[in-house]
Amino acid sequence: xxxxxxxxxxxxxxxxxxxxxxxxxxxxxxxxxxxxxxxxxxxxxxxxxxxxxxxxxxxxxxxxxxxxxxxxxxxxxxxxxxxxxxxx
Amino acid sequence: xxxxxxxxxxxxxxxxxxxxxxxxxxxxxxxxxxxxxxxxxxxxxxxxxxxxxxxxxxxxxxxxxxxxxxxxxxxxxxxxxxxxxxxxxxxxxxxxxxxxxxxxxxxxxxxxxxxxxxxxxxxxxxxxxxxxxxxxxxxxxxxxxxxxxxxxxxxxxxxxxxxxxxxxxxxxxxxxxxxxxxxxxxxxxxxxxxxxxxxxxxxxxxxxxxxxxxxxxxxxxxxxxxxxxxxxxxxxxxxxxxxx
Numbered sequence: 149x150x151x152x153x154x155x156x157x158x159x160x161x162x163x164x165x166x167x168x169x170x171x172x173x174x175x176x177x178x179x180x181x182x183x184x185x186x187x188x189x190x191x192x193x194x195x196x197x198x199x200x201x202x203x204x205x206x207x208x209x210x211x212x213x214x215x216x217x218x219x220x221x222x223x224x225x226x227x228x229x230x231x232x233x234x235x236x
Numbered sequence: 237x238x239x240x241x242x243x244x245x246x247x248x249x250x251x252x253x254x255x256x257x258x259x260x261x262x263x264x265x266x267x268x269x270x271x272x273x274x275x276x277x278x279x280x281x282x283x284x285x286x287x288x289x290x291x292x293x294x295x296x297x298x299x300x301x302x303x304x305x306x307x308x309x310x311x312x313x314x315x316x317x318x319x320x321x322x323x324x325x326x327x328x329x330x331x332x333x334x335x336x337x338x339x340x341x342x343x344x345x346x347x348x349x350x351x352x353x354x355x356x357x358x359x360x361x362x363x364x365x366x367x368x369x370x371x372x373x374x375x376x377x378x379x380x381x382x383x384x385x386x387x388x389x390x391x392x393x394x395x396x397x398x399x400x401x402x403x404x405x406x407x408x409x410x411x412x413x414x415x416x417x418x419x420x421x422x423x424x425x426x427x428x429x430x431x432x433x434x435x436x437x438x439x440x441x442x443x444x445x446x447x448x449x450x451x452x453x454x455x456x457x458x459x460x461x462x463x464x465x466x467x468x469x470x471x472x473x474x475x476x477x478x479x480x
Binding site for chain 1: 284286289290293294295297298299302315319322323326327375376377379382391392393394397398399400401403406407411412415416419430434435436437440455458459462463465466469470
């Protein structure tokens, strides 16, 4: 079958489209072809799942440990700015 | 201090072509269109609300340090850059017109300060001109993992398909350290894009605005970065060590 789906996507080609897929930058025809392949391919589903898992895990590297002294210093900076604003 | 006389040099956008209204660069929202609630935050800051400022610091300071670290050579320098950023934010507050999100604006101030600091320290993130490092057009996955083109039944399909990862193992401290190590070995621009998008959770419009790159370029860099880190992580999950 030709038309919107064109020829079948190989796994080797699919892995190059994964980011465009996740970023929602594929055309609707490309997206359909991508999803059609996924539907039939355990390997590519696993690959996509790995990418999603990686992105989720990477987000955990963003710890927000802020030393109280640093916070206090910045709040002091704000107070000084506020005072200068009031004076100006 | 008054805001007449214009903003300090580091607060003028270094990439005016990426300002909202440049048009046609991508279909999604520009880094503008302030989200609901942002106006309230701005109003609170301008009226001297200390709690609003502290909340912003809690939210972004650690993130600012990590992003600054992309540009400067030491953790101490990154901390200074982050501190200086807050001063820039306060000084620019009156003039901020909401043409990008508050978050994108704060990070752009950071990037401008970090860039000049990095230049002084001879550590430049080659942002505007993407260097040869980013011309690597190698495949995302080792070609050996697929059947050759001449394969009778399944050319180009997996010969060694990837395996499912255990979620528990993936978020263990050791695995997260492996992911961090793999990101750190990426070429600078790829590392910057992946750090901003996947670690800090900035969206693509914000990332482009801060780095001064096009959306398409950003996506190519993100793709290469994620592909390499996935590969390293796959090696780690199989053998317990990082290999790029």
